[in-house]
Amino acid sequence: MLEINKGIGKPVELKGLKGTYLYLAVGIVACSLFLALILYGLDVNTYLTTVIVLSLTLGGVWYCMRMSAKHGMWGLIKQEATRTQPKAIIINSAKPFAKLRETKRPNPRKGPTASGR
Known part of the structure; x- marks a missing residue:
């Protein structure tokens, strides 16, 4: 039998341009x-x-083509994700940490055992 759907699941590629770079x-x-x-x-x-x-x-x-060869298929998306990350997270209040102390945590001794019995 011949395989009909050989390219399913593979990225779009043309002359070395892959994925997002091809559309660009x-x-x-x-x-x-x-x-x-x-x-x-x-x-x-x-x-x-x-x-x-x-x-x-x-x-x-x-x-x-140069960027596609250098960074691969997901390089443009990774660059955009890196650009949108914050440089630092500044917390001026201790309230988020106080709320962490107030939450109830499950008791590890009352749960199922590691052996699964």
């Missing part, structure tokens, strides 16, 4: 086409528009 590269290409339309509509020199759009597109896709 597609977004860069789409935005560069939109930029080309805007620049052509503003009657900017055709050769200047072509150079600007191609350089931005190739630079953006190259950056995505």
Whole structure:
């Protein structure tokens, strides 16, 4: 029998671009086409528009490929998570710790034994 669903559960990949970086590269290409339309509509020199759009597109896709190779599929998400973490947690009151003392903890001697009998 032939395997029909060979790629299920695997990440999306195209030419070395994995996961989020592939979608980012597609977004860069789409935005560069939109930029080309805007620049052509503003009657900017055709050769200047072509150079600007191609350089931005190739630079953006190259950056995505480099980041995909360096950080892997989840690198962009890990960077965002690291960026949103607080530098420090400052507590000006002892109330949270006082509430910890007031809570009842289960007695470890009354629970089931470690052997499971």
